[in-house]
Amino acid sequence: MALEKLGKALNNALRKLARSSTVDEATIKEVVRDIQRALIQADVNVRLVLDLTRRIEKRALEEEPPTGVSKKEHIIKIVYEELTKFLGTEAKPIEIKEKPTVLLTVGIQGSGKTTSIAKLARYFQKRGYKVGLVCSDTWRPGAYQQLKQLVEPFGIEVFGDPEENDAIKLAKEGVEHFREKGVDIIIVDSAGRHKEEKSLIEEMKQISAAIKPHEVILVIDGTIGQQAYNQALAFKEATPIGSIIVTKLDGSAKGGGALSAVAATGAPIKFIGVGERIDDLEPFDPKRFVSRLLGLGDIQGLLEKFEELQKQQEFREEDLEKFLKGKFNLKDMYAQLEAMQKMGPLKQILQMIPGMGYSLPDDAVRVGEERLKKFKVIMDSMTEEELEHPEIINYSRIKRIARGSGTSIQEVRELLHQYNQMKKMFKSMDKRKLSKMARKFNLGGFGL
Ligand SMILES: Nc1nc2c(ncn2[C@@H]2O[C@H](COP(=O)(O)OP(=O)(O)OP(=O)(O)O)[C@@H](O)[C@H]2O)c(=O)[nH]1
Numbered sequence: 001m002a003l004e005k006l007g008k009a010l011n012n013a014l015r016k017l018a019r020s021s022t023v024d025e026a027t028i029k030e031v032v033r034d035i036q037r038a039l040i041q042a043d044v045n046v047r048l049v050l051d052l053t054r055r056i057e058k059r060a061l062e063e064e065p066p067t068g069v070s071k072k073e074h075i076i077k078i079v080y081e082e083l084t085k086f087l088g089t090e091a092k093p094i095e096i097k098e099k100p101t102v103l104l105t106v107g108i109q110g111s112g113k114t115t116s117i118a119k120l121a122r123y124f125q126k127r128g129y130k131v132g133l134v135c136s137d138t139w140r141p142g143a144y145q146q147l148k149q150l151v152e153p154f155g156i157e158v159f160g161d162p163e164e165n166d167a168i169k170l171a172k173e174g175v176e177h178f179r180e181k182g183v184d185i186i187i188v189d190s191a192g193r194h195k196e197e198k199s200l201i202e203e204m205k206q207i208s209a210a211i212k213p214h215e216v217i218l219v220i221d222g223t224i225g226q227q228a229y230n231q232a233l234a235f236k237e238a239t240p241i242g243s244i245i246v247t248k249l250d251g252s253a254k255g256g257g258a259l260s261a262v263a264a265t266g267a268p269i270k271f272i273g274v275g276e277r278i279d280d281l282e283p284f285d286p287k288r289f290v291s292r293l294l295g296l297g298d299i300q301g302l303l304e305k306f307e308e309l310q311k312q313q314e315f316r317e318e319d320l321e322k323f324l325k326g327k328f329n330l331k332d333m334y335a336q337l338e339a340m341q342k343m344g345p346l347k348q349i350l351q352m353i354p355g356m357g358y359s360l361p362d363d364a365v366r367v368g369e370e371r372l373k374k375f376k377v378i379m380d381s382m383t384e385e386e387l388e389h390p391e392i393i394n395y396s397r398i399k400r401i402a403r404g405s406g407t408s409i410q411e412v413r414e415l416l417h418q419y420n421q422m423k424k425m426f427k428s429m430d431k432r433k434l435s436k437m438a439r440k441f442n443l444g445g446f447g448l
């Protein structure tokens, strides 16, 4: 797990809060001090820490918790929200729009470029994309072999020539090679020669001019802590199409400093490296990251309770409307199927309500556990856009999704069929009765 030490320290601070009998100003100040200490120990910049904790303290002292939520729970939510904002709030995935999408990776010597490229290649391959890798590192001995060894077990091709010493020529030839082969994504590894930003950025500009990448990815070593700020800033200023991978967040005591420093420059962190193995790469999502960071044991439970309460409080007319108009997407469907699995068939629930004479096909709302698992695997191979707008999934996408998830075209079709059936069903339901049912069973307007 990334930033284990920081997570534990923050967790302890919140635990203390949870255990305290009263929540007064002194308690809040003590919790805020603990959070400060935890962040500073993780090498987060002192000024950033003070800004952050001042905001937490102010909100904790001034804001009134909503009904049904205790003061303690409210403060935990504030800490969660402010930490999330601190790390950039939103997840920004790498966009694969054009075929081929060309990505160039750069980074200081030993930052983890080559390893991260192999991980990225595998990540995209799992999602059904065909990936080609180009080694244009003419400086590091064995660079080509290293990359090849990492991806060989997965059948990912690496273009390179250990005899060649013109990096720009190699990069160009490599991109051309894979363009001709018709791959979806080309990732170029660059030289590990640079010890400081200036020469790194110079080389990035030269290779960029030659191969015109869609996105340049700076790989930053997370163990350098808040020093990451200067690298990220110089990079952000040099390229408008840059994103960042922070590596080695497993076990590093300074990872929190690196992450927050990069976030402070406004450059988007898209992935984090959390180990040496090929699968140790995670898409970076500040919300999920922070809830996991804080979310040990009962703290997680508290956060969930808070969310649960909030869900119950707002009656989701909007969601209901959305479903009735047939505007629900694959993500909604998955949540529904999952919930119904726990609850029993929707049919039975509907029958318990007087006047609800619907006869629903059972298989429209209930799928077996095995199938649900398969659906999940298939959906993991879909892009955000496909999950939100399933209507764009055409035959070539179906093929890609099937390949990426290791399922068959038939199985992907089954999922889409299920989706269309549910969509039709909701469309045909009577709004008034459905909302009565939702209220009765506290289903939050079917948001479940
Ligand atoms: N623990 C851990 N080690 C990592 C991670 N990413 C990379 N490494 C290790 O860091 C070392 C350097 O990684 P490389 O991928 O060779 O770095 P590089 O930037 O390509 O290096 P040069 O090409 O020489 O500049 C290797 O030993 C990797 O196994 C990570 O997320 N966690």
Ligand SMILES: [Mg+2]
Pocket (backbone or CB within 6 Å): 113, 114, 115, 137, 140, 143, 189, 191, 192
């Ligand atoms: Mg390398």
